[in-house]
Amino acid sequence: MSIHAIVVAAGSGSRAGGATPKQFELLAGKPVYRWSLDAFRADTKVSSICLVLPAHTLDDMREALPHTGKIICIEGGRERADSVRKGLEALEAADDDIVLVHDAARPGLHQATIDQLLDALQTHEAAAPALPVIDALKKRNGANLTSLDRKDVYRLQTPQAFRVRVLRNALASSEHAFVDDLEAVEHSGASVALVPGTERLSKITFAEDFERVRRLMFPDAPSFRIGSGFDVHAFEPGPGVTLCGVFIEHEARLKGHSDADAGWHALTDAILGAAALGDIGDHFPPSDERWKDADSEVFLRHAIDLVHNHGWTLGNCDITLICETPKIKPHREAMRERTAAATGLALEAVSIKATTTEGLGFTGRREGIAAQAAATLIALR
Ligand code: CTP
Ligand code: MG
Secondary structure (H helix, E strand, C coil), rough: CCCEEEEECCCCCCCCCCCHHHHHHCCEEEEEHHHHHEEEEEHHCEEEEEEEEEHHHHHHHHHHHHCCCCEEEEECCCCHHHHHHHHHHHHCCCCEEEEEEECCCCCCCCCHHHHHHHHHCCCEECCCCCCCECEEEEEEEEEEEEEEECCEEEEECEEEEEEEEHHHHHHHCCCCCCCCCHHHHHHHHHHHHECCCCHHCCCCCCCCHHHHHHHCCCCCCCEEEEEEEEEEEEEEECCEEEECCCCEEEEEEEECCCCHHHHHHHHHHHHHHHCCCCCHHHHCCCCCHHHHHCCCCHHHHHHHHHHCCCEEEEEEEEEECCCCCCHHHHHHHHHHHHHHHHHCCCCCEEEEEEECCCHHHHHHHEEEEEEEEEEEECCCC
């Protein structure tokens, strides 16, 4: 007897209203569908997984997914029920096998739920996670309401687990598009077990559900982050250097594709780093002509906008400039003010320090300047 999973991810996510279907949006750093796919992958009892996808994503997804042999990708159908049918057909499943059918839009799947469903199938032909209804239930009839009895009324979630034979027969005899897979087997009189559902298994339906589900999945996630950045630029002949947005006349300038502002580059990396959004080179490749001689304020502001779009705001920053020359101290307050203006931080939240390396190393030999920065991000909620 083998255990299979079908993850339906072929919907268009129209109610969530994003540019891409909701199951491909990032949630806590992974595309939504990956959370439940990974939960099934990690379960050694599950021998095969069928991921049902929109046709236009198939090639890219086959390329992107780990080639473990455990996952097959197929094209979905018009309605969810069509996608489930296709998934079941694509799996090489025997009648006595077990299949778990799961919405990709429910990323909060835990091993414990899979285990409870499998336990329930020892004595039942189908099983699903369910939550009791807490709110009062009313049925509207024109201008009148009738109260419904909440007792024995449940909200059903997925995965829904079946003996393959039971689901196959139900799907074969049911023409219409049912809302979930249990609906198809209800009519067959199959015995159905309900196991405890959890709020974290909630479905992402509307745009606001992403944040709600993320919080349910990671209730202890801290509301702040810290990041660090480091940068070095070499001297070459020139009229002076730009550091933390301030031009300082000097016997040399800093070599680089942009204005080579090591202080703001380190800070940009610290901000990106706190949100785990890569580094300055990912966003502004030196090979791109657009960034030749660019003002580093552009990089800094872009990083701040980017983390803002990911739900963070800059809390404070602390930059250390490491060089023998030029002397930083006379320019320090101007640098703080420029940095506060560029980042939108209060002046008291911007620290700029300088140190030499006591004549040691490349900065000691006056070959260039190094900078390091730390930044905190505060969650916007
Ligand atoms: N689904 C599917 N094939 C379809 C329709 C839906 O595989 N033809 C999947 C969705 O990708 C989702 C799950 O079924 O994982 C639950 O459906 P729903 O929440 O309705 O998602 P969408 O249909 O994508 O969203 P909407 O109804 O808002 O368009
Ligand atoms: Mg739908």
